[in-house]
Amino acid sequence: LKNIIDFQSSQLVAEPEKFKKILQSYTQTWNSYTQLMQGIWQETNPANLQPEDIPVAKQRVLAANTGKKAIEIRIEFEKLSESLNQLIDIVEKQQNQANKRFMHSQILRIQIIIGSMTLSVAIAACLAFYTSKAIASPLKTLTKTAQRVTAESDFNLQAQVTTNDEVGLLAISLNQLIRWVGEYTRELKLTHQKLEKRSTELTQALQDLKQAQTQLIQTEKMSSLGQMVAGIAHEINNPINFIYGNINPLQDYIQELLDLINLYRKLYPDLHPEIEDLMSEIDLNYIINDLPQIISSIRMSTDRIKNIILSLRNFSRLDQKNVRPADLHIGIDSTLLILSHRLKKGIKVIKNYGDLPLVECYPAQLNQVFMNIISNAIDAMLESDIQPKQIVIQTEKVPEDKVMVKIKDNGLGIPLEVKEKIFDPFFTTKSVGKGTGLGLSICYQIIEKHRGSIEVISEQGKGTEFAIALPIHFLE
Numbered sequence: 001l002k003n004i005i006d007f008q009s010s011q012l013v014a015e016p017e018k019f020k021k022i023l024q025s026y027t028q029t030w031n032s033y034t035q036l037m038q039g040i041w042q043e044t045n046p047a048n049l050q051p052e053d054i055p056v057a058k059q060r061v062l063a064a065n066t067g068k069k070a071i072e073i074r075i076e077f078e079k080l081s082e083s084l085n086q087l088i089d090i091v092e093k094q095q096n097q098a099n100k101r102f103m104h105s106q107i108l109r110i111q112i113i114i115g116s117m118t119l120s121v122a123i124a125a126c127l128a129f130y131t132s133k134a135i136a137s138p139l140k141t142l143t144k145t146a147q148r149v150t151a152e153s154d155f156n157l158q159a160q161v162t163t164n165d166e167v168g169l170l171a172i173s174l175n176q177l178i179r180w181v182g183e184y185t186r187e188l189k190l191t192h193q194k195l196e197k198r199s200t201e202l203t204q205a206l207q208d209l210k211q212a213q214t215q216l217i218q219t220e221k222m223s224s225l226g227q228m229v230a231g232i233a234h235e236i237n238n239p240i241n242f243i244y245g246n247i248n249p250l251q252d253y254i255q256e257l258l259d260l261i262n263l264y265r266k267l268y269p270d271l272h273p274e275i276e277d278l279m280s281e282i283d284l285n286y287i288i289n290d291l292p293q294i295i296s297s298i299r300m301s302t303d304r305i306k307n308i309i310l311s312l313r314n315f316s317r318l319d320q321k322n323v324r325p326a327d328l329h330i331g332i333d334s335t336l337l338i339l340s341h342r343l344k345k346g347i348k349v350i351k352n353y354g355d356l357p358l359v360e361c362y363p364a365q366l367n368q369v370f371m372n373i374i375s376n377a378i379d380a381m382l383e384s385d386i387q388p389k390q391i392v393i394q395t396e397k398v399p400e401d402k403v404m405v406k407i408k409d410n411g412l413g414i415p416l417e418v419k420e421k422i423f424d425p426f427f428t429t430k431s432v433g434k435g436t437g438l439g440l441s442i443c444y445q446i447i448e449k450h451r452g453s454i455e456v457i458s459e460q461g462k463g464t465e466f467a468i469a470l471p472i473h474f475l476e
Contacts, residue, residue, distance in 0.1 A: 029076040325358035354396035360474035380411030408465035414458040
């Protein structure tokens with residue numbers, strides 16, 4: 001194209017300098033774009049890209065495509081399009097001037113010979129049509145093609161080459177530019193997709209790591225708790241069994257002594273004064289009446305201790321690490337018994353138990369779920385001034401071979417922004433030292449492990465309800 005401008009300038013429809021400027025602008029713009037693409041490629045270096053470098057690489061690619069240099073290149077492409085439009089305007093102006101000269105010559109010819117006027121008009125019309133079609137139309141087509149590529153980013157578009165003159169060469173050059181830009185754009189998209197894929201893989205790996213960490217903490221926590229509960233239960237159980245086993249003989253011995261004292265008093269009503277003084281001093285009649293009540297209180301207290309030990313064992317279930325049929329009501333009652341010291345602070349528990357079948361599960365893990373949810377409900381009750389404070393526990397069998405456990409309190413409720421994050425690991429609204437943010441996250445994982453579902457229903461000022469659905473038969 002440069003050779004044509006230099007050596008065949010007489011055949012051009014406009015000044016050679018304008019074509020030289022367009023060619024020079026095209027060359028500079030293409031070189032700048034090539035350097036930009038090569039710079040992005042060298043900076044990102046996808047072949048040696050490390051996972052930790054992915055965010056930085058993405059930022060570099062985005063910054064390069066929106067940077068000053070990229071904007072300047074787009075502006076230069078727009079200027080090239082404007083230059084082509086200006087060239088079209090020049091051609092049209094020259095065409096108009098030619099038409100004016102032609103009309104003037106026609107007037108002169110009319111004055112000379114009227115007969116040649118019709119032929120001259122016909123020749124002028126043919127020349128005008130040919131000039132418009134041969135020069136203006138191809139340039140307009142090239143301009144529209146360049147504008148469509150820029151607007152639609154469709155690099156499959158190609159300008160039609162209809163001539164072998166400078167317009168045809170310009171169309172060939174434009175097509176080559178479009179192909180190169182398309183190739184570099186596809187390479188950039190491929191690199192971007194690889195970066196996004198690696199970023200997704202790293203995000204998933206981080207989530208898996210957090211979940212594994214939570215499970216490890218849960219395992220260690222339950223293992224330590226179970227060992228502690230087993231040790232406490234064992235140490236308490238032996239002396240309690242001794243006490244409980246000797247209550248009946250003790251009651252019999254005391255009753256025999258009381259019978260002996262009554263018989264002695266009956267047969268020897270006249271007692272020695274010292275005996276009477278001692279009987280009055282120790283209030284023998286009160287002792288005789290109070291001893292059976294003391295024995296009964298001892299029996300009730302030992303029964304309560306035995307029930308607490310049984311509840312601790314039911315809660316930890318160290319000897320039951322496999323799936324087995326369990327009565328959920330026993331697990332809930334054991335949890336309530338362990339938390340009874342907190343429930344005595346003015347909180348009433350209402351149990352609406354339905355007729356539930358045995359559920360195949362990990363009992364200790366479900367007891368942990370009940371413990372976390374009921375403990376949170378107690379915390380919510382103690383933080384509110386609502387009276388009466390109550391927790392409602394409802395169980396029922398539902399369709400699809402499932403059971404439903406609902407635990408509802410009438411506390412302050414949970415704000416919407418907190419509700420959306422309530423099952424996230426390490427998320428807590430409690431102060432430092434009062435919560436780890438793992439309780440409900442562990443509950444969610446345990447219910448998922450049982451192929452069940454857990455839903456929180458809460459509205460500020462109207463309390464909170466946790467609805468747990470569990471399949472009756474455990475699904476591996």
